[in-house]
Amino acid sequence: MKSNELAKRLSEEGFNSLFYCIGPRWQRLGDGFALDKVGDSFEWFYVERGQKGQIERVFASEEEACQFVYEALSKDKWARSHMVGMFQSKSEAADLARALSREGIHSETDCIPYGGPNDSRFRVFVYGRDVFKIKHSAG
Numbered sequence: 001m002k003s004n005e006l007a008k009r010l011s012e013e014g015f016n017s018l019f020y021c022i023g024p025r026w027q028r029l030g031d032g033f034a035l036d037k038v039g040d041s042f043e044w045f046y047v048e049r050g051q052k053g054q055i056e057r058v059f060a061s062e063e064e065a066c067q068f069v070y071e072a073l074s075k076d077k078w079a080r081s082h083m084v085g086m087f088q089s090k091s092e093a094a095d096l097a098r099a100l101s102r103e104g105i106h107s108e109t110d111c112i113p114y115g116g117p118n119d120s121r122f123r124v125f126v127y128g129r130d131v132f133k134i135k136h137s138a139g
Helices: 003-012 062-074 090-102 130-138
Strands: 020-022 031-038 041-048 051-059 081-087 108-113 120-127
Touching: 003 020, 003 031, 003 062, 020 062, 031 062, 041 062, 051 062, 081 090, 081 130, 090 108, 090 120, 120 130
Parallel strands: 020 031
Antiparallel strands: 031 041, 041 051, 081 120, 108 120
């Protein structure tokens, strides 16, 4: 598999491109992993705040690099996560989760501190290709 084929496959399978980059435009990432060709090799590295971090792996072939990246991202549930709602109340998040469930879409909800210890937010996530179902039904 070549880099362009990997990028297409990840997109079609609903991976969230906010968490990875395939190719030279990795500076657009806030935080995430990137695969880029450097000289005759391919580097897999973490990007933090748009800055290239330590190189995790170096590959001699594009095919080997792409296979590794696909397998690594496939093991990471957050690489396929898409936040579809963030609410101040738990009940609003639960309402969205129920509506998604009625459409056959699995979702997960979490709670994070937002503006301080007494200011929580409730987020709703869907995974992988389910994000396309939402885009289709909304649009």
